[in-house]
Amino acid sequence: MAEITIESISKSFSGVKAVDNVSLTIHDGEFMVLLGPSGCGKTTLLRLIAGFDLPDAGRISIGDRDVTVSPPGRRDIAMVFQSYALFPHLRVFDNVAFGLRMHHVAREEVTSRVREAAELMGIDAFLNRYPTQLSGGQRQRVAVARALVMRPSVILMDEPLSNLDALLRLQMRAELKHLLQDIKTTTVYVTHDQVEALSMGDRTAVMRDGAILQCASPMEVYDRPGDVFVATFIGNPPMNIVRGVARDSTVAVEGVEVRLPEASNFPAAAEVTVGIRAENIEVHSEPHHGALPATVAVIEPLGSHLLLTLAAGAETIKASVRTDFPVKRGDSVWLELREGSVRLLGAVTESARST
């Protein structure tokens, strides 16, 4: 168990910056998720921590050891690969035992530790099989067991669930979270799936273009996104982004004023980008005081609720309503933006970059 300190790490591949001056501290026992679209640098950052690639600049320490240039085998880490990377020529037992043998652990201890890890992962029945004889979920368990058996200070996981089908993924997600909470090993988990990030991590670092945009608890990232990119990358549907005019502690969207949770420090009448989640919009079928008039463009039944796409002036807004809400295409509705849930995401000029 150990804290990971990453200081001003940079890495380029043939001139392209994959990780650009990133600093991050992952606390002892913490479950840190690196989240971002493909090519954002999350996997590179993980591989730098693992030691498969060496940084161009910066420093990485695990515990109180500087491991910036240490080989992967000497970092006291264990990695779970996206493809599982099980050795096809070795039986499950020998796969799990591989690392212990490389570290010259005594034979009896190898056996007992492999059995222990196998029981923990529920694969003790398959120890004599070859990886090709296992299902995807079982291979995944072997890969995790192979990492756990090392009792590493840090477990690194590179999209470990992405090769499983949807149902299995749901099940493994809960199981992995439970397991890692129990053993309290510092974990770095890379994913592009925002649901995984929200549901599993203690903290989530959202990355883009080789930089960390925001690093906070999942609820914080969901509820108070630091910028337009985070707001639109996380959540389904993504946060509504509309233009507004800030005025003291209120913001006007399409001429309708809404109170902000905290006073803005924008000058009066500044054009700002405003974010609000679909579930924080109350839809009324009658005119309502302080509500935005809008027209229903698309109705999507999603089982638990209806997702409405609405045209309000020049803005397109998504809102969710209960399935029994009486609405049809072309209806006029009125949108009440719930007080305290409206976020200012910066001046308009900045948002132009990302939308």
Place this chain on the structure above:
Amino acid sequence: MSAAIRRHRRRASPQRQLAYAAAGLITAFMLFPLYLIGVAALQPRTAVFDYPRALYPSPFSIESVAFFLSATGILPALGRSLLIGVMTVVLALALGCPAGYAIARYRFAGRDLVQLLIVSVRAFPILILAIPLAVTFINWNLYDSVLSVALVHTVMALPLTILLAASVFLRIPSELEEAAMSMGTSRFGAVWRIVLPLSRPGLGAAALFAFVLSWNEVFAAAVLTVRNPTLPAQIVGALGQSPLPFRFAGGLALTLPALVFIFFMRPYLFSAFGQARR
């Protein structure tokens, strides 16, 4: 780059130095004989008998090469070698492309068996064919002819041609064909208009492999010809009584094309010889 990282890169170098040393040694082992045959062939005929030998051409001369080329039978043999090479290419492609297409695009009973047979033909001693074929060709009045050698070379080249063609066709998405067929062409039309144009470079490589195989083949050519040998067969036949300059120039003449062949075959080496793995 920080100091620690730079230090590390420097520290890692002994291992790499060893790798470079090994690579350099092997490269030298590969190149030096090629260089020496060049020197031996590109000096005056008399210099061949100098001893000790100079390690560079002194003076440079194409006298040996000219002597080799003007030796009885060499030029006609060269012509036959080229002709047989082209015939082998045409035959191998004509027979191999449909077969490769069948393997690439269809699932059919016996497909695995076909692939197994193709691989096992490559491991079969070809020399075993030459003798009865010599007898057969005598009966067919084909013995000592260009066609007879081309037929045997096609036998040798066909398995590789089929495997290469199959791997080339596999790389062309069948959706392209299906799209063409959905627009009203027949399967043959789709292959002719879409697949063949796209696979030209790959099939070109297959052709080159067949040509090189034919160009280099000695045993069958030696057994199946008497008065009309290929270039390698002519050289083999003359080995016993030929002077040194003839042999050196012959060695160079047979080796030089390899430099060109490999240059063009490079991108396909793995798909050609890696095929053997399956």
Place this chain on the structure above:
Amino acid sequence: MSGQVEAPALRAAAGRPRPAVRFNRRQLEPYALLAPATIFMTLFFAWPALQTLLIAFQSAQGSFTLDNFGAMARDTDFRLAVRNTLLLLVLIIPIETTIALVMAVLAQSRLFGRDVMLYIWSIPLAVSDLAAGLVWFSIFTSHGYLNSVLQDLHLIAHPVGFLDYNNLGGLVTAIVLAEVWRSMSLVMVIIMSGIQAIPPELDEAAESLGAGAWQRFWKVTLPLLKPTLQVALILRTTTAFQVFGVVLALAGSALPVLAVKSESWVTEYRNYQLAATYAILILVLSSLSTVGYLLLLRTPREVFQR
């Protein structure tokens, strides 16, 4: 083979019932496409191969006999030819496989100038055994480069007859060097394609579990290369039993080998029975070696299933 795509028409046909006749036509297509190659190979490969077998068991008058094998065994250089062929093979195969493994590993590591290096290492792929023999002949002949260098270094006083009739060591060394030089490129390319088929994560996984470079090679790469090595060894051993051009160029008749004996019975004496008998012997030896490799380098079937 990955990325296999079923013929669209076949897929459609499987879905809904169709008139049996048209369904059959579709099924016959692949066989029609294979037919020309199959007929050709039957005519010029399978049939002559069978013929060789028949000829080897025929007397000059055409009746069945085992005499040809007796005649072969009594042939003047028969024992020598068998011994030399095996001797060359036993030296060539291990040497070239080892060097080719080193080459393949080096070619995989990111060395400066890798492309040029790979080009040079591939050149012998297109060099015939005869050409390789002639190239090395310029080095080993009595007034050749090796003697010149040795004499310049004052290591010898007179040229050594490396390729002399009675210098078995010199002849074998020269032939082995030429054959290794010529064919290790082929082994390297086969091994490289095998290495490339191993997912790089396996190496990284072993590395993260504490395996050093040497351990990774022995515990991960080499075991996974076993099927590749098997194919390379089978291919190279069967061709090494037929070693021909190199021997002719370097040794002439000073070092009898099986293939040269077979050829000379055809071209010099027109004795097809004896030539075929030699060919059958080569076939038997190659088959035995193939079976040997298949047994020796067996991999559990489960390992490479997909």
